[in-house]
Amino acid sequence: MSDPACRTVLDVRSGKRAAAVVRQVFNWQGDFWGGGSTLASYRDGEARRAFDRLQRALGACRSYEDTGWEGRFTATLTAEPTPDIGDEAVRFRETVPPGPGELGARDEQFTVVRAGNTIATFHKLSVGGSVSFPADLVNRQVRRLQDAQRP
Template sequence: MTASAVSMVLLATACGSDKSDTKADAKPSEAAATSAAPAAKGKTDAELAKLLVTQADLADHTFKESTPAEAAAGATATSDKPECKVLVQAQAFVPAGTPSGTARTKAIATPKPAAGTSPEEAAKAVAGALGSTATTVTLASYEAKGAEEAFAAVKTASTKCAGGYAATQDGETTKITKVTPGAAVTGGDESLPLTVELDADGKKLTTQLVLVRKGNTVATFSSLSLAGTAEQPKVLVEAQAKKLG
């Protein structure tokens, strides 16, 4: 579930005819500055943890807490192209920019066999689940315009790095062959769905990367499947976006 398995933000002027007019014109501007909304305050780790999507939100998914080791491993993620590093990090539990707080979880769709299912059919269902799409979810909150800037950074990288790059984590290097727009998603103030294709030891894998920004919080979803082609975690994205408001 770590990114090594894949190795995988953004003048008004006034003139007066005399000093009296200039002074009069200045007052509204001063009032506007005084009444301007304060900069957004970022959330803490604990506050974000309460906003993470959980088993109670999606009964047909199995959730597992991320470990400090996974986050630490993600910190080693890099790329041969500096402009692409933010993409590699996005798939490795590492949010762009400098967040005030982070929270992480992992989820996998686990359809349960219907009542009365034979042992053979149940076994097939389990085998199918092994090929299900597994998704890491990372929430990151920022001060002021940090979330918009972080979102914009990844969006810019997805365009600059569309032709491919190398991703390295924990000493393992994987060749990303291309990055293309993914299926549209709903929720948040802005979203960025991407399909990331890579070559892992000669095997072609299609992974999904989705970013959703709501206010000063960015949710990142990185999905892969042992079957080779990951499905976009639409239900998971929608559930998480709903919890963010």
């Protein structure tokens, strides 16, 4: 990883250092690329601190180099309007230019939401286009998380 701030973004969005992590894959009919969610449960106060680190890192991370299935790549991060959901939230895209023989640029949108002691990350992948994880599904899932944490 070429940029430590970007490493923080990847770590928080994937639930690294959480007490428990659950990942779910979403496949929509007629959508080859799909998406998914990660629910990361933290001990008291740790989710807020992790989200603070994420917000600071997003302010510093513009692009990073890493290695994936097809070798080295450079991803560019672009902030999107912050959704009004959960205790706090951010939304951004990661774009990777196409390599030789690929169909188009890899475009992945991430919506990261803190709801109490949980950080939920929703992501939607597209190649050669730009799509978003369905906002109504994000809203319903976050409301469920909030309801589950109420005494």
